[in-house]
Amino acid sequence: MNEKALIKEIVKTANSKDLDYSKLLELSSKLAQYDEDNVRFSVDAGVIDKLGRELVGRKETAVSELVKNSYDADAKKVDLIFIESDLEGGTLEITDDGSGMSRKELIDGFMKISSTDKVHNPTSPKYKRERAGRKGIGRFAVQRLGKRLTIISQKESSNVAIKVEIDWNKYHGDQDLLTISNKIEEVSKKQESGTTLLIHELRDKWTKSSIERIYRYVSGLIQPYPISKERKELEKERNVKTLDPGFKATLIKKEDKKLIPIADEQSMIYDYAVAVFEGMVDSNGNGLISIVSKRFEIDEIIELGRDRDNPKKPFSHLKNISFKAYYFIYKPEYIPSQQLRKIVNLAQHSGGIRLYRNGFRVLPYGEFGDDWLELDESVKKRSILPQHSNTNFLDL
Numbered sequence: 001m002n003e004k005a006l007i008k009e010i011v012k013t014a015n016s017k018d019l020d021y022s023k024l025l026e027l028s029s030k031l032a033q034y035d036e037d038n039v040r041f042s043v044d045a046g047v048i049d050k051l052g053r054e055l056v057g058r059k060e061t062a063v064s065e066l067v068k069n070s071y072d073a074d075a076k077k078v079d080l081i082f083i084e085s086d087l088e089g090g091t092l093e094i095t096d097d098g099s100g101m102s103r104k105e106l107i108d109g110f111m112k113i114s115s116t117d118k119v120h121n122p123t124s125p126k127y128k129r130e131r132a133g134r135k136g137i138g139r140f141a142v143q144r145l146g147k148r149l150t151i152i153s154q155k156e157s158s159n160v161a162i163k164v165e166i167d168w169n170k171y172h173g174d175q176d177l178l179t180i181s182n183k184i185e186e187v188s189k190k191q192e193s194g195t196t197l198l199i200h201e202l203r204d205k206w207t208k209s210s211i212e213r214i215y216r217y218v219s220g221l222i223q224p225y226p227i228s229k230e231r232k233e234l235e236k237e238r239n240v241k242t243l244d245p246g247f248k249a250t251l252i253k254k255e256d257k258k259l260i261p262i263a264d265e266q267s268m269i270y271d272y273a274v275a276v277f278e279g280m281v282d283s284n285g286n287g288l289i290s291i292v293s294k295r296f297e298i299d300e301i302i303e304l305g306r307d308r309d310n311p312k313k314p315f316s317h318l319k320n321i322s323f324k325a326y327y328f329i330y331k332p333e334y335i336p337s338q339q340l341r342k343i344v345n346l347a348q349h350s351g352g353i354r355l356y357r358n359g360f361r362v363l364p365y366g367e368f369g370d371d372w373l374e375l376d377e378s379v380k381k382r383s384i385l386p387q388h389s390n391t392n393f394l395d396l
């Protein structure tokens with residue numbers, strides 16, 4: 001086809017009743033070769049596979065990029081279910097309750113290679129999280145993991161969800177990336193907001209230990225603080241949404257329709273605590289503490305009051321409180337070395353005793369480096385602690 005014929009064809013295609021977008025785009029890009037004064041880059045479809053393989057090395061790194069995307073989208077939780085994945089060809093289902101994507105956000109973000117608005121917006125809109133994955137790798141990670149992808153995403157503000165299906169087999173070399181199309185449709189919402197990725201025909205098999213490895217890779221993002229019921233209600237009532245409620249990842253295997261939990265904060269963190277302390281002071285000021293340690297065979301309940309020698313004497317100011325504390329001993333006898341480093345890191349960044357009032361965090365108690373009860377001897381010696389006026393509020 002010469003230039004004139006090509007232009008004629010473009011006009012004809014553009015005016016036809018059932019507009020064939022792919023054909024129109026292909027013809028237009030062909031037209032570029034007749035531009036004698038300019039040349040342009042075009043992109044071969046094989047680039048997707050190349051980038052997938054070169055940017056994302058290990059399969060575990062690939063999955064952790066997707067968990068980072070959920071965190072970046074202000075999700076409170078992400079569930080990963082590995083379905084029939086003992087052999088290659090299984091399915092990985094990743095569902096988060098984050099902000100989700102609109103059709104436009106999907107086109108301008110996920111479907112635009114090399115774009116990431118996270119460089120311009122390094123913190124997330126809702127909980128002001130420092131965004132974890134902003135290298136534009138997530139979309140290649142899904143290609144690295146499985147042969148087909150289904151994305152279902154919905155936003156709070158919309159009453160429908162979008163569903164996109166991508167068959168990576170279509171992205172082979174010797175054709176223009178621009179001309180490969182992927183079906184998008186509206187479907188009914190599955191949840192208020194969030195994104196589900198279904199990665200079909202997994203390229204690898206997933207054992208229990210490789211799934212656990214993912215958890216360790218992302219454990220830096222996980223803030224396993226249970227939030228109180230009152231707090232949820234208060235947030236609703238006052239419409240406060242900026243306090244980060246934390247982020248949890250749960251990794252599950254599904255075999256023969258049976259769900260087998262592999263890794264969550266219980267199995268990867270709390271189960272390694274040598275003891276758990278749970279306590280409360282009731283409305284009359286009477287306190288109780290339970291201490292449970294399977295390891296040391298302790299299961300005790302102790303009364304607690306204002307006077308150490310006479311615990312029946314109730315607290316006069318301290319009322320209606322409760323707490324739960326996990327006690328770790330950082331030694332390989334108690335925590336396997338693989339987990340040990342992660343737990344120490346997690347405790348260093350997110351540990352400490354935090355204070356909640358009516359379900360809301362009271363700052364700066366328990367912030368990074370804020371050992372307000374002076375429990376950490378090594379920190380006390382360095383005396384870098386911010387001063388609190390009412391450290392003695394515990395009424396003891």
Ligand SMILES: Nc1ncnc2c1ncn2[C@@H]1O[C@H](COP(=O)(O)OP(=O)(O)O)[C@@H](O)[C@H]1O
Nearest residue numbers: 069073109110116133134135136137138139195
């Ligand atoms: N779980 C998700 N929830 C909402 N948006 C997502 C999610 N995963 C990916 N996205 C969107 O797709 C874009 C591309 O993701 P990715 O390739 O990982 O690049 P990056 O995270 O560096 O922006 C993100 O910027 C985001 O807009």
Ligand SMILES: [Mg+2]
Nearest residue numbers: 069133137138
């Ligand atoms: Mg990402």
